[in-house]
Amino acid sequence: MRVVVATHNAHKVEELGRILSPLLPGIELVKYDGPDADETGDTFAANALIKAREAAQHTGLPALADDSGIAVDALEGAPGIRSARYAGTREDADNNALLLENLKGVEDRAAQFMCAAAFVDGEFEAVELGVWPGCVLTEARGAGGFGYDPLFQPDGETRASAELSAAEKDALSHRRRAFEQLAQVIRSRSL
Numbered sequence: 001m002r003v004v005v006a007t008h009n010a011h012k013v014e015e016l017g018r019i020l021s022p023l024l025p026g027i028e029l030v031k032y033d034g035p036d037a038d039e040t041g042d043t044f045a046a047n048a049l050i051k052a053r054e055a056a057q058h059t060g061l062p063a064l065a066d067d068s069g070i071a072v073d074a075l076e077g078a079p080g081i082r083s084a085r086y087a088g089t090r091e092d093a094d095n096n097a098l099l100l101e102n103l104k105g106v107e108d109r110a111a112q113f114m115c116a117a118a119f120v121d122g123e124f125e126a127v128e129l130g131v132w133p134g135c136v137l138t139e140a141r142g143a144g145g146f147g148y149d150p151l152f153q154p155d156g157e158t159r160a161s162a163e164l165s166a167a168e169k170d171a172l173s174h175r176r177r178a179f180e181q182l183a184q185v186i187r188s189r190s191l
Helices: 010-023 044-059 080-085 092-102 166-172 174-190
Strands: 002-005 028-031 063-072 110-121 124-136 152-154
Touching: 002 010, 002 044, 010 028, 010 063, 010 166, 010 174, 044 063, 044 080, 044 110, 044 124, 063 080, 063 174, 110 174, 124 174, 166 174
Parallel strands: 002 028, 002 063
Antiparallel strands: 063 110, 110 124, 124 152
């Protein structure tokens, strides 16, 4: 099955390939080359569907998309759906610096990585949500991953997400949790 992945983020395409290949044997992920969708939704799920619909319409292929980010309890869920644009520059270093600045002096740093995974194939649409609980560290650690990974410490871990191997992160992450559920929906649909 050929499926377009509605992102221009090469890291996400690689990560999804690693996650989905054992869950959906035979799936061929195709890189999206179309225009960015306007993410006008007010939830991760709404934005994931907007992106998947746009990619499916543009390519004529079934489409996968996700919308993900970090939600910090002390910041009333921010950066949330604006995680990638939090500092206004779309640069990971700027977003991380602003998050640390906004959490200066805050003791309860509970946070969750959240991911809504969407699949669109013609009239059929499905969305699943994955949540990875943890906390925001006081300084960046590790060189792996991307986005907020250097600042996020998953519950039950002593390492930042950026200190986990790709295989460890793939087994635990919010994206894994969302796409694992979505893969079950896709498998049941294609049986």
